[in-house]
Amino acid sequence: MPTVKLVKLSKSYGDIKAADNLDLEVKDGEYLCVLGPTGAGKTTLLRMISGLLAPDKGKIFFNGKDYTVKEIEERKAALLSQTYALFPQLTVEENILFGLDIRGADERTKEQVLISMLDLVRLSGRSDAFPRELSGGMQQRTALARALASGADLLLLDEPLRALDARLRISLRTELRSLAKTLNMTAIHVTHDQDEALVMADRVAVIRDGRILQIGTPKEVWDEPATPFVANFVGQSNFFTGEVLQSSPLTLLRTPEGTVLKGRPSDLPQGTSAVLGVKIGNTELTKERKGYLKARVERIIFEGRNLHVDMVMDSGQRISSKVPSWRKGKIVAGDMVEIYWEESKGTVFPMPPSGLENELKVE
């Protein structure tokens, strides 16, 4: 279970920077999720760590040793991709033992590894099956067993659940994480799915345009987003623009309409043009008292545990909120509501140089 350290890693394809001076440290035994949109450089990152791809610049350290130019085999890293890539003409057993066969492992070792792997991925009854006879979830578990049987101690997962049905994906999340934990492996899992990252990761690294924007626990990334993009990509946010009046002990932001909004303390100088982001799940609405802003409810969508409420403010700006489902019927389309949030749930950012709309693009 190695520590992995990437120092100023760069990789370009023509004009596109898939990795741009990227620094990242993964702790021993950690489950790290690298979260970002398609094209952010997630797969490139994994391929460089695995040794399939050489960086243009920068260094890769395993356990403090420079592995930048080491061969793939020496890295003891198992890469699991989003398509299962099993050999269709081989059985589950033959697929799992493929790596050991190549290395000429003896029968006893093979037997032991096979039994423990089949048990681990709950496929003990299916060792003679061919991949096509298995469901998608079983195929992915077989691929995982094959990756693990290679004796790797670093697990690299490239969107491992993407090809699966939504419902199956949810049940495999916990399984995959506990497997990595049971085996004491360090895991780097890249995904575009923010729910997956929140549920599975010890820490989440948010990546965009080949750069890590923020790394932290799921709670840190959710509650204290580093940029408007992070605030919006992880869990959707509403944004309000204005001018900073003060930055401590709370940040006060005056909107063009003259309303003063409150958020967490920041280090923004007075007078800065800024934007306040608040998660739609933390955007509260009431008819009982005065809030920061007024909005008219446009529609309400029942989503199970929550209602999704879309609203329009006087300025024409659209905002959304998620409220618990028991409030159904208490708020209806057409209602005028007051919008507020806990001060600790608002984060104030300097106005992005490329403009807010560009900053928030999710692909």
Add this chain to the structure above:
Amino acid sequence: MMVEVKLVGLGKRYGPVTAVHKVDLTVRDKEYVTILGPSGCGKTTLIRMIAGIIEPTEGKVFIDGKDMTGVPIEDRYIGYVFQNIALFPHLTVQDNVSYGPRARDMPREDQMRISKRFLDMVKLLDKMGMLPGELCGGEQQKASLARALSSGSKLLLLDEPLSALDSRVRVDLRYELRRLAKELGLTTIHVTHDQEEAQSVSDRIVLMRAGTVVETGTPEELYTRPKRIFTANFIGETNLLDGWVLEIKDGVSVIELRNGGKVKVNQADRPVGDAVVISVRPEFMFPADEGMRATVTSITYMGTYWRVTANTEDEEEVGFDTATLDENLLTIGKEVYLAVNPKTAVLYPRPNDGVQEAIKLE
């Protein structure tokens, strides 16, 4: 113009394999219906039979009361969006969108006007001169949608339209899809495997499994009062707990659970002594002074709440949600007593083949 779609005993067999078995369904004018289910449940075959891409082996499709048997896709007058974006790569976005009007020999002026109208609707007016390859995935799918709409059809068929996209893009687009369908007054049939997507866009959900319809209802009906255990498990998250009816009093059943706890359920249609399964959503289970005993095994931050999992005395895993985390009460390894909100739990007869078989996806 009214568009109603009616399926009567619709089925499809491939040799010995039944992909879809006798589906009866009426989709009302301007209704947004999703066909939801796991891989291999027959949902794609079903929508393709409605479109006329696949010929049924039994039953009939009626659109506006007209029997569509033998009518090819181009004469069914529908807008169809595929999972894998199917734009012409060498045509500009606008030429893709004006393809339908052009094929019907509309005057060039009308082609331009119609394509611009729908490109404006999906917010792609500024990119209409680009080639599909220059757009990102979500934009390509919006262009596909504009092309489907420019046919002028009031019937929109969406075959896993968001599956190929990143989940964050999917979330934004699903709200837009519903908005658009409602603004244009379309009758929409949307196929998906994603239950969250189905809940967000639908007036009604048709849940399928193994070629048959399990249950049909509004998102709220299927979430709060699912008639089948499969539905309770597939739509949203739930705890399914084994037990027996201990007593019934004033319309409330007291259930003794296999894990030793006792819970009350406001439902009394199973006799005393019956083996039952209760379904309780994580947001309706909470720590209390008494109830079922369990040991906390994990605590996960979900943004607006904490998801706690715990193991009951018979090693069953249960999940419950809490808005604030009181660390004196909830830490890993700590014992808690869990109670259930009796209004929200749903009672089922215990299935003969067991719960696992009843909820199996594949």
